[in-house]
Amino acid sequence: MTDIGGRAWELVLRTIEADLLSGSLKPGDHLPPERTLAAELQVGRSSVREALRVLEALGLIRTQTGSGPGAGAIITAAPSGGLGTLMRLQVAATGFAVADIVKTRVLLETAVARELANAAPVPDLQASATLLDAMDELGLTPEEFLALDAAFHVSLADASGNQVVAAIMSGLRTSIEGYVQAGVPSLPSWDATAEQLRGEHRAILRAVTGGDPDVAAARINSHITGYYTATSLPLHERN
Amino acid sequence: MTDIGGRAWELVLRTIEADLLSGSLKPGDHLPPERTLAAELQVGRSSVREALRVLEALGLIRTQTGSGPGAGAIITAAPSGGLGTLMRLQVAATGFAVADIVKTRVLLETAVARELANAAPVPDLQASATLLDAMDELGLTPEEFLALDAAFHVSLADASGNQVVAAIMSGLRTSIEGYVQAGVPSLPSWDATAEQLRGEHRAILRAVTGGDPDVAAARINSHITGYYTATSLPLHERN
Numbered sequence: 042m043t044d045i046g047g048r049a050w051e052l053v054l055r056t057i058e059a060d061l062l063s064g065s066l067k068p069g070d071h072l073p074p075e076r077t078l079a080a081e082l083q084v085g086r087s088s089v090r091e092a093l094r095v096l097e098a099l100g101l102i103r104t105q106t107g108s109g110p111g112a113g114a115i116i117t118a119a120p121s122g123g124l125g126t127l128m129r130l131q132v133a134a135t136g137f138a139v140a141d142i143v144k145t146r147v148l149l150e151t152a153v154a155r156e157l158a159n160a161a162p163v164p165d166l167q168a169s170a171t172l173l174d175a176m177d178e179l180g181l182t183p184e185e186f187l188a189l190d191a192a193f194h195v196s197l198a199d200a201s202g203n204q205v206v207a208a209i210m211s212g213l214r215t216s217i218e219g220y221v222q223a224g225v226p227s228l229p230s231w232d233a234t235a236e237q238l239r240g241e242h243r244a245i246l247r248a249v250t251g252g253d254p255d256v257a258a259a260r261i262n263s264h265i266t267g268y269y270t271a272t273s274l275p276l277h278e279r280n
Numbered sequence: 281m282t283d284i285g286g287r288a289w290e291l292v293l294r295t296i297e298a299d300l301l302s303g304s305l306k307p308g309d310h311l312p313p314e315r316t317l318a319a320e321l322q323v324g325r326s327s328v329r330e331a332l333r334v335l336e337a338l339g340l341i342r343t344q345t346g347s348g349p350g351a352g353a354i355i356t357a358a359p360s361g362g363l364g365t366l367m368r369l370q371v372a373a374t375g376f377a378v379a380d381i382v383k384t385r386v387l388l389e390t391a392v393a394r395e396l397a398n399a400a401p402v403p404d405l406q407a408s409a410t411l412l413d414a415m416d417e418l419g420l421t422p423e424e425f426l427a428l429d430a431a432f433h434v435s436l437a438d439a440s441g442n443q444v445v446a447a448i449m450s451g452l453r454t455s456i457e458g459y460v461q462a463g464v465p466s467l468p469s470w471d472a473t474a475e476q477l478r479g480e481h482r483a484i485l486r487a488v489t490g491g492d493p494d495v496a497a498a499r500i501n502s503h504i505t506g507y508y509t510a511t512s513l514p515l516h517e518r519n
Contacts (some may be wrong), residue, residue, distance in 0.1 A: 050333055087326055091333040094289055098334040137443050145444040148391050204376050205384040209448055 049084035053092035056082060061101075061116070072102065072114040139220045142213065143269050147262055149210060150194060153201045154257035157249045160201075166246065169196040173242050176235075183225045186235055191218045193242060197249075224272025234271065238264075288323040292331035295321060300340075300355070311341065311353040378459045381452065382508050386501055388449060389433060392440045393496035396488045399440075405485065408435040412481050415474075422464045425474055430457045432481060436488075463511025473510065477503075 060066040072078065075093070079086045093114055096102045102114040157164055172193040176186055191214050198210035228234050241264040248257035299305040311317070314332070318325045332353055335341045341353040396403055411432040415425055430453050437449035467473050480503040487496035 054337065087329070090326070091330050094330040095334050095337040098293065099337075137447075141442045141444040144442060145448075148387065148445075152387050203380045203383060205380040205452070206387075208376075209384075213444070 049082075049088035050091035050095070053078065053082055053084060053089050054095055057092065057096065066116055068116050070116045072116070074113050137216060139269075142216050142220060143265060146194075146213070146217065146265050149206055150197070150261050150265065151258040153198050153203070153206060153210075154245065154249060154261045155254040156201045156203065157197065158252050158254035158257040163250055163252070164200045164202070166197075166200055166250065169193055169200060169246060172196060173239070173246065176239060176242070181235075183231055183235075184222060186238075187221050187225075188218055190221065190238065190242075197245075221268065221272075224268070227272050234268075238268070241267075288321075288327035289330035289334070292317065292321055292323060292328050293334055296331065296335065305355055307355050309355045311355070313352050376455060378508075381455050381459060382504060385433075385452070385456065385504050388445055389436070389500050389504065390497040392437050392442070392445060392449075393484065393488060393500045394493040395440045395442065396436065397491050397493035397496040402489055402491070403439045403441070405436075405439055405489065408432055408439060408485060411435060412478070412485065415478060415481070420474075422470055422474075423461060425477075426460045426464075427457055429460065429477065429481075436484075460507065460511075463507070466511050473507075477507070480506075 057066065057072070066072070072093075073081070075086050075089045078089045082089075093102065093104060096114070097104055102116055104114045157166070172189050176189045176193070181189075194217065195207075195210050195214050198207045201207065225231060241260065245257060245260045245264060248260055296305065296311070305311070311332075312320070314325050314328045317328045321328075332341065332343060335353070336343055341355055343353045396405070411428050415428045415432070420428075433456065434446075434449050434453050437446045440446065464470060480499065484496060484499045484503060487499055
């Protein structure tokens with residue numbers, strides 16, 4: 042199969058993908074060593090290594106150095122990390138319109154808020170609450186505050202239990218951080234905005250834990266769109 | 281920087297990513313040749329090649345063979361392809377619960393239907409209509425039919441103009457194809473189901489072009505959940 046030349050790495054990638062799809066490779070499993078894969082697929086070791094890099098960048102395997110029994114790549118279950126890498130790169134290359142990110146956030150996050158408020162028993166929101174406590178600390182820069190802010194929103198999606206929405210939100214996290222930080226200079230007072238955001242976050246969490254889906258959804262909607270309006274970003278679509 | 285050893289490819293990836301983020305690399309631009317990148321970053325050419333494979337698998341660059349002026353990788357704007365690759369692999373490695381895919385579809389696609397029905401002027405739905413015509417052809421296998429079906433749903437998201445939702449739907453396409461095809465054997469009659477799906481698709485498109493957002497959203501909701509119920513897949517969450 043070496044005659045496909047520069048595409049040999051794709052053969053390796055497709056082979057491993059097929060093994061994942063069929064279930065013969067599962068999270069926790071080790072991949073065969075590079076030289077074994079190269080021999081089995083009749084490609085060069087450099088092609089195997091290229092394919093492994095792709096899988097690693099997607100967060101699907103973790104490679105380890107050394108040659109003991111623990112050497113070789115392990116299949117990991119890290120969808121968010123991989124999606125994060127991808128979306129970060131994508132946004133860089135193609136530039137999602139901020140209006141589209143905001144609209145998609147409202148759509149996904151109001152649904153998350155409703156789901157959490159309706160859930161029985163009350164879902165575990167300790168991770169979200171811990172992030173809000175961290176945002177109460179004095180002396181945070183806007184960058185630090187807004188990174189915690191984006192993490193708070195992702196944590197709600199995680200708590201909702203919908204893996205697909207959680208993966209999407211995790212993938213959008215860097216985009217969210219990007220546009221909210223870009224808006225900071227246009228705020229009249231960062232301290233006043235930070236105080237307002239802290240209050241809105243607590244109010245969202247109260248509505249969720251209080252089991253009020255309509256209020257929770259309305260609060261997260263006005264929280265997201267309010268910041269967007271306050272930072273005077275253009276609300277229309279990009280053409 | 282060669283002392284970072286096996287992580288040299290990550291340095292290359294981060295460097296190119298930073299150039300994309302800063303805008304100094306844009307879609308259509310050529311990357312410098314491998315040997316130039318290797319010399320500039322003081323890493324081996326194999327590390328450069330590994331990083332390029334990652335970018336290529338993500339759909340962000342297209343590499344070309346040869347050494348003329350057109351040689352070298354070109355930055356492409358192909359978010360869907362990249363996201364598709366990622367999500368396909370992710371689903372293989374981690375297995376999104378079908379119930380989560382269905383819930384996320386309903387959330388995103390009812391919003392898409394509303395947006396399309398509200399849009400003025402009426403959006404261009406030629407791509408969607410062409411797919412429906414293709415699904416009228418006799419002799420399609422269930423696999424062929426359902427691949428066109430998934431493409432129809434992605435085409436509506438594309439037409440809505442929300443790039444983020446379109447990228448997400450494109451990324452979910454293989455997952456969607458996967459679960460709808462897995463349901464075929466449990467249908468009493470494929471021919472009857474295909475006929476019903478054809479009618480539902482046309483009715484969705486009529487509501488959208490007729491400018492009726494509520495009907496469009498209700499039809500796409502019952503279309504998605506109806507098939508899911510008919511194929512008797514468990515509607516509860518995966519634990």
